[in-house]
Amino acid sequence: MPDKVRFHFDVDGSDFSSAGAASVQVKKKLRQLAYPPEIIRKVSIAMYEGEINMVIHANGGVVDVEASDEEIVIVLSDRGPGIPDVDLAMQAGYSTAKDNIRNLGFGAGMGFPNMKKYTDYMRIDTEVGKGTTVTMKVKL
Amino acid sequence: MKIREIGELLDAKLLTGEDGLDNEVSSACCSDMMSDVLAYVKDQGVLITGLINPQVIRTANMMDMVCIVFARGKAPTEEMIDLAAECGITVMCTKKRAFEASGILYCAGLSRKSEAKDA
Numbered sequence A: 001m002p003d004k005v006r007f008h009f010d011v012d013g014s015d016f017s018s019a020g021a022a023s024v025q026v027k028k029k030l031r032q033l034a035y036p037p038e039i040i041r042k043v044s045i046a047m048y049e050g051e052i053n054m055v056i057h058a059n060g061g062v063v064d065v066e067a068s069d070e071e072i073v074i075v076l077s078d079r080g081p082g083i084p085d086v087d088l089a090m091q092a093g094y095s096t097a098k099d100n101i102r103n104l105g106f107g108a109g110m111g112f113p114n115m116k117k118y119t120d121y122m123r124i125d126t127e128v129g130k131g132t133t134v135t136m137k138v139k140l
Numbered sequence B: 001m002k003i004r005e006i007g008e009l010l011d012a013k014l015l016t017g018e019d020g021l022d023n024e025v026s027s028a029c030c031s032d033m034m035s036d037v038l039a040y041v042k043d044q045g046v047l048i049t050g051l052i053n054p055q056v057i058r059t060a061n062m063m064d065m066v067c068i069v070f071a072r073g074k075a076p077t078e079e080m081i082d083l084a085a086e087c088g089i090t091v092m093c094t095k096k097r098a099f100e101a102s103g104i105l106y107c108a109g110l111s112r113k114s115e116a117k118d119a
Protein backbone atom coordinates (compact mmCIF):
# COMPACT_ATOMS: atom_id res chain seq x y z
CA MET A 1 0.00 0.00 0.00
CA PRO A 2 1.29 3.45 -0.93
CA ASP A 3 1.87 6.48 1.32
CA LYS A 4 -0.78 8.52 -0.39
CA VAL A 5 -2.47 8.33 -3.81
CA ARG A 6 -5.02 10.77 -5.19
CA PHE A 7 -7.63 10.32 -7.92
CA HIS A 8 -9.80 13.01 -9.48
CA PHE A 9 -12.85 12.55 -11.71
CA ASP A 10 -15.27 14.86 -13.47
CA VAL A 11 -18.72 13.29 -13.40
CA ASP A 12 -20.87 14.17 -16.40
CA GLY A 13 -24.40 14.95 -15.32
CA SER A 14 -25.90 15.02 -18.79
CA ASP A 15 -25.22 11.40 -19.69
CA PHE A 16 -26.75 8.76 -17.42
CA SER A 17 -25.13 5.91 -19.34
CA SER A 18 -21.70 6.87 -17.94
CA ALA A 19 -22.94 7.20 -14.33
CA GLY A 20 -20.85 4.99 -12.06
CA ALA A 21 -17.85 4.81 -14.39
CA ALA A 22 -15.58 6.72 -11.97
CA SER A 23 -16.35 4.19 -9.21
CA VAL A 24 -15.41 1.31 -11.52
CA GLN A 25 -12.06 3.05 -12.16
CA VAL A 26 -11.42 3.60 -8.45
CA LYS A 27 -12.24 -0.01 -7.64
CA LYS A 28 -9.77 -1.20 -10.29
CA LYS A 29 -7.04 1.11 -8.96
CA LEU A 30 -7.53 0.10 -5.32
CA ARG A 31 -7.25 -3.54 -6.38
CA GLN A 32 -3.98 -2.80 -8.18
CA LEU A 33 -2.75 -1.09 -4.99
CA ALA A 34 -3.61 -4.31 -3.09
CA TYR A 35 -6.06 -2.85 -0.58
CA PRO A 36 -8.00 -5.54 1.33
CA PRO A 37 -11.15 -6.72 -0.54
CA GLU A 38 -13.56 -5.76 2.26
CA ILE A 39 -12.15 -2.20 2.33
CA ILE A 40 -12.46 -1.96 -1.46
CA ARG A 41 -16.04 -3.22 -1.28
CA LYS A 42 -17.03 -0.53 1.27
CA VAL A 43 -15.35 2.27 -0.69
CA SER A 44 -16.88 1.04 -3.96
CA ILE A 45 -20.45 0.93 -2.68
CA ALA A 46 -20.24 4.28 -0.86
CA MET A 47 -18.63 6.11 -3.78
CA TYR A 48 -20.95 4.53 -6.36
CA GLU A 49 -24.08 5.59 -4.43
CA GLY A 50 -22.65 9.11 -4.20
CA GLU A 51 -21.70 9.20 -7.86
CA ILE A 52 -25.15 8.04 -8.97
CA ASN A 53 -26.77 10.66 -6.68
CA MET A 54 -24.63 13.33 -8.29
CA VAL A 55 -25.91 12.37 -11.74
CA ILE A 56 -29.59 11.83 -10.96
CA HIS A 57 -30.10 14.65 -8.42
CA ALA A 58 -27.41 17.28 -9.11
CA ASN A 59 -26.46 17.25 -12.80
CA GLY A 60 -22.93 15.97 -12.19
CA GLY A 61 -19.89 17.25 -10.30
CA VAL A 62 -16.41 16.20 -9.23
CA VAL A 63 -15.06 13.34 -7.12
CA ASP A 64 -11.73 13.28 -5.27
CA VAL A 65 -10.38 10.15 -3.66
CA GLU A 66 -7.34 10.05 -1.40
CA ALA A 67 -6.01 6.66 -0.37
CA SER A 68 -3.32 6.07 2.27
CA ASP A 69 -2.33 3.20 4.52
CA GLU A 70 -4.63 4.56 7.25
CA GLU A 71 -7.84 5.51 5.46
CA ILE A 72 -9.55 6.20 2.15
CA VAL A 73 -11.27 9.57 1.86
CA ILE A 74 -13.94 10.21 -0.79
CA VAL A 75 -15.19 13.75 -1.47
CA LEU A 76 -18.08 14.31 -3.91
CA SER A 77 -18.92 17.92 -4.77
CA ASP A 78 -21.68 19.26 -6.98
CA ARG A 79 -23.33 22.58 -7.83
CA GLY A 80 -26.78 21.05 -7.90
CA PRO A 81 -29.96 22.14 -6.14
CA GLY A 82 -28.75 21.31 -2.61
CA ILE A 83 -30.70 19.33 0.00
CA PRO A 84 -33.33 21.27 2.01
CA ASP A 85 -33.64 18.73 4.85
CA VAL A 86 -30.61 16.49 5.36
CA ASP A 87 -32.14 14.49 8.25
CA LEU A 88 -35.09 13.62 6.04
CA ALA A 89 -32.84 12.75 3.08
CA MET A 90 -30.86 10.40 5.34
CA GLN A 91 -33.96 8.36 6.19
CA ALA A 92 -34.20 4.93 4.55
CA GLY A 93 -36.88 5.01 1.86
CA TYR A 94 -36.96 8.80 1.43
CA SER A 95 -36.51 9.76 -2.21
CA THR A 96 -37.49 12.62 -4.47
CA ALA A 97 -36.73 10.50 -7.55
CA LYS A 98 -39.50 10.29 -10.14
CA ASP A 99 -40.60 7.28 -12.19
CA ASN A 100 -38.08 7.98 -14.96
CA ILE A 101 -35.29 7.39 -12.41
CA ARG A 102 -36.97 4.33 -10.95
CA ASN A 103 -37.21 2.88 -14.45
CA LEU A 104 -33.40 3.09 -14.56
CA GLY A 105 -33.18 0.99 -11.38
CA PHE A 106 -32.57 3.76 -8.82
CA GLY A 107 -34.57 5.96 -6.48
CA ALA A 108 -35.44 3.67 -3.57
CA GLY A 109 -34.14 6.15 -1.02
CA MET A 110 -31.45 3.73 0.12
CA GLY A 111 -28.29 5.52 -1.07
CA PHE A 112 -27.52 7.77 1.91
CA PRO A 113 -28.30 5.11 4.56
CA ASN A 114 -26.08 2.72 2.62
CA MET A 115 -23.23 5.24 2.40
CA LYS A 116 -23.46 5.73 6.16
CA LYS A 117 -23.50 1.98 6.77
CA TYR A 118 -20.36 1.28 4.76
CA THR A 119 -18.19 4.19 5.95
CA ASP A 120 -16.61 5.15 9.28
CA TYR A 121 -17.29 8.85 8.78
CA MET A 122 -19.81 10.70 6.63
CA ARG A 123 -20.61 14.37 6.43
CA ILE A 124 -23.01 16.27 4.15
CA ASP A 125 -22.44 20.00 3.57
CA THR A 126 -25.24 21.46 1.49
CA GLU A 127 -26.90 24.75 0.64
CA VAL A 128 -30.12 25.04 -1.30
CA GLY A 129 -29.45 26.61 -4.69
CA LYS A 130 -25.67 26.25 -4.31
CA GLY A 131 -24.77 22.57 -4.15
CA THR A 132 -23.74 19.64 -2.01
CA THR A 133 -20.46 18.17 -0.79
CA VAL A 134 -20.43 14.68 0.68
CA THR A 135 -17.28 13.59 2.54
CA MET A 136 -16.78 9.95 3.53
CA LYS A 137 -13.91 8.05 5.16
CA VAL A 138 -13.23 4.35 5.34
CA LYS A 139 -10.56 3.38 7.89
CA LEU A 140 -8.21 0.51 7.24
CA MET B 1 -23.12 -24.72 -8.07
CA LYS B 2 -20.90 -23.88 -11.00
CA ILE B 3 -21.84 -20.94 -13.24
CA ARG B 4 -21.79 -23.41 -16.13
CA GLU B 5 -24.71 -25.31 -14.52
CA ILE B 6 -26.70 -22.07 -14.22
CA GLY B 7 -26.36 -21.62 -17.95
CA GLU B 8 -27.47 -25.19 -18.61
CA LEU B 9 -30.45 -25.05 -16.23
CA LEU B 10 -31.70 -21.82 -17.79
CA ASP B 11 -30.93 -22.80 -21.36
CA ALA B 12 -29.03 -19.54 -21.48
CA LYS B 13 -26.81 -18.03 -24.11
CA LEU B 14 -23.32 -17.06 -22.95
CA LEU B 15 -22.42 -13.49 -23.94
CA THR B 16 -19.07 -13.06 -22.22
CA GLY B 17 -16.89 -14.55 -19.48
CA GLU B 18 -16.26 -18.11 -20.59
CA ASP B 19 -13.28 -18.13 -18.21
CA GLY B 20 -15.64 -17.82 -15.26
CA LEU B 21 -17.86 -20.81 -16.09
CA ASP B 22 -16.17 -23.09 -13.59
CA ASN B 23 -16.45 -20.61 -10.71
CA GLU B 24 -18.59 -21.77 -7.81
CA VAL B 25 -21.50 -19.68 -6.54
CA SER B 26 -23.82 -20.48 -3.65
CA SER B 27 -26.53 -17.82 -3.83
CA ALA B 28 -28.31 -15.41 -6.15
CA CYS B 29 -30.43 -12.27 -6.09
CA CYS B 30 -33.23 -11.24 -8.46
CA SER B 31 -34.08 -7.55 -8.89
CA ASP B 32 -34.67 -4.75 -11.37
CA MET B 33 -33.87 -2.16 -8.67
CA MET B 34 -30.13 -1.54 -8.48
CA SER B 35 -30.77 0.53 -5.32
CA ASP B 36 -31.98 -2.64 -3.61
CA VAL B 37 -29.11 -4.73 -4.91
CA LEU B 38 -26.70 -2.17 -3.41
CA ALA B 39 -28.56 -2.07 -0.12
CA TYR B 40 -29.40 -5.71 0.49
CA VAL B 41 -26.96 -7.98 -1.32
CA LYS B 42 -24.37 -9.60 0.94
CA ASP B 43 -22.54 -12.45 -0.69
CA GLN B 44 -24.83 -13.29 -3.57
CA GLY B 45 -22.63 -14.07 -6.54
CA VAL B 46 -25.33 -14.03 -9.21
CA LEU B 47 -27.71 -11.25 -10.31
CA ILE B 48 -30.86 -12.11 -12.27
CA THR B 49 -32.49 -9.04 -13.81
CA GLY B 50 -34.72 -7.71 -16.54
CA LEU B 51 -33.16 -4.25 -16.47
CA ILE B 52 -30.90 -3.24 -19.35
CA ASN B 53 -28.38 -0.47 -18.75
CA PRO B 54 -24.65 -0.14 -17.97
CA GLN B 55 -25.45 0.43 -14.29
CA VAL B 56 -26.46 -3.24 -14.01
CA ILE B 57 -22.88 -4.22 -14.83
CA ARG B 58 -21.36 -1.49 -12.64
CA THR B 59 -23.61 -2.38 -9.71
CA ALA B 60 -22.62 -6.06 -9.96
CA ASN B 61 -18.96 -4.99 -10.12
CA MET B 62 -19.33 -2.86 -6.95
CA MET B 63 -20.94 -5.81 -5.14
CA ASP B 64 -18.24 -8.27 -6.30
CA MET B 65 -20.87 -10.36 -8.11
CA VAL B 66 -19.44 -12.78 -10.66
CA CYS B 67 -22.40 -13.58 -12.95
CA ILE B 68 -25.35 -11.68 -14.44
CA VAL B 69 -28.34 -13.40 -16.06
CA PHE B 70 -30.58 -11.22 -18.22
CA ALA B 71 -34.08 -12.66 -18.20
CA ARG B 72 -37.00 -12.58 -20.65
CA GLY B 73 -34.66 -12.72 -23.62
CA LYS B 74 -33.56 -9.14 -23.11
CA ALA B 75 -30.23 -8.55 -24.76
CA PRO B 76 -27.59 -6.27 -23.23
CA THR B 77 -25.82 -3.83 -25.54
CA GLU B 78 -22.34 -4.35 -26.97
CA GLU B 79 -21.08 -1.63 -24.63
CA MET B 80 -22.48 -3.48 -21.60
CA ILE B 81 -20.91 -6.77 -22.68
CA ASP B 82 -17.51 -5.08 -23.13
CA LEU B 83 -17.80 -3.48 -19.70
CA ALA B 84 -18.64 -6.83 -18.11
CA ALA B 85 -15.67 -8.45 -19.84
CA GLU B 86 -13.45 -5.71 -18.47
CA CYS B 87 -14.84 -6.34 -14.97
CA GLY B 88 -14.42 -10.12 -15.27
CA ILE B 89 -18.16 -10.82 -14.97
CA THR B 90 -19.80 -13.74 -16.79
CA VAL B 91 -22.93 -12.59 -18.65
CA MET B 92 -25.69 -14.72 -20.13
CA CYS B 93 -29.25 -14.24 -21.29
CA THR B 94 -32.21 -16.60 -21.04
CA LYS B 95 -35.67 -16.57 -22.64
CA LYS B 96 -37.18 -17.49 -19.26
CA ARG B 97 -38.79 -14.81 -17.11
CA ALA B 98 -36.91 -13.65 -14.01
CA PHE B 99 -39.42 -15.38 -11.69
CA GLU B 100 -39.12 -18.68 -13.50
CA ALA B 101 -35.33 -18.48 -13.78
CA SER B 102 -35.08 -17.77 -10.04
CA GLY B 103 -37.39 -20.67 -9.23
CA ILE B 104 -35.39 -23.11 -11.32
CA LEU B 105 -32.11 -22.10 -9.69
CA TYR B 106 -33.62 -22.16 -6.20
CA CYS B 107 -34.99 -25.65 -6.73
CA ALA B 108 -31.58 -26.77 -7.99
CA GLY B 109 -30.10 -25.71 -4.66
CA LEU B 110 -28.88 -22.16 -5.21
CA SER B 111 -29.38 -19.91 -2.13
CA ARG B 112 -30.36 -22.95 -0.05
CA LYS B 113 -27.02 -23.51 1.59
CA SER B 114 -28.39 -24.08 5.09
CA GLU B 115 -31.25 -26.38 4.02
CA ALA B 116 -31.11 -30.04 3.10
CA LYS B 117 -31.19 -30.35 -0.69
CA ASP B 118 -34.27 -32.56 -0.76
CA ALA B 119 -36.14 -30.86 2.11
Ligand SMILES: Nc1ncnc2c1ncn2[C@@H]1O[C@H](COP(=O)(O)OP(=O)(O)OP(=O)(O)O)[C@@H](O)[C@H]1O
Pocket (backbone or CB within 6 Å): A049, A053, A054, A057, A058, A078, A080, A081, A082, A083, A089, A090, A094, A095, A096, A097, A105, A106, A107, A108, A109, A110, A111, A112, A113, A132, B035, B036
Ligand atom coordinates in the same frame (compact mmCIF):
# COMPACT_ATOMS: atom_id res chain seq x y z
N1 LIG C 1 -26.16 15.35 -4.63
C1 LIG C 1 -27.45 15.60 -4.31
N2 LIG C 1 -27.99 16.82 -4.62
C2 LIG C 1 -29.28 17.09 -4.33
N3 LIG C 1 -30.10 16.22 -3.70
C3 LIG C 1 -29.62 15.02 -3.36
C4 LIG C 1 -28.27 14.64 -3.64
N4 LIG C 1 -28.07 13.39 -3.18
C5 LIG C 1 -29.23 13.01 -2.63
N5 LIG C 1 -30.17 13.96 -2.72
C6 LIG C 1 -31.54 13.95 -2.18
O1 LIG C 1 -31.59 13.02 -1.10
C7 LIG C 1 -32.58 12.00 -1.37
C8 LIG C 1 -32.13 10.68 -0.76
O2 LIG C 1 -30.94 10.21 -1.44
P1 LIG C 1 -30.65 8.65 -1.47
O3 LIG C 1 -29.38 8.42 -2.21
O4 LIG C 1 -30.71 8.13 -0.07
O5 LIG C 1 -31.89 8.05 -2.26
P2 LIG C 1 -32.22 8.10 -3.83
O6 LIG C 1 -31.01 8.56 -4.58
O7 LIG C 1 -33.44 8.91 -4.02
O8 LIG C 1 -32.52 6.56 -4.15
P3 LIG C 1 -31.41 5.37 -4.22
O9 LIG C 1 -30.13 5.91 -3.67
O10 LIG C 1 -31.98 4.27 -3.39
O11 LIG C 1 -31.31 4.99 -5.65
C9 LIG C 1 -32.71 12.00 -2.87
O12 LIG C 1 -33.95 11.46 -3.30
C10 LIG C 1 -32.57 13.49 -3.21
O13 LIG C 1 -33.77 14.19 -2.93
Ligand SMILES: [Mg+2]
Pocket (backbone or CB within 6 Å): A049, A052, A053, A107, A110, A111, A112
Ligand atom coordinates in the same frame (compact mmCIF):
# COMPACT_ATOMS: atom_id res chain seq x y z
MG1 LIG D 1 -29.14 7.60 -4.21
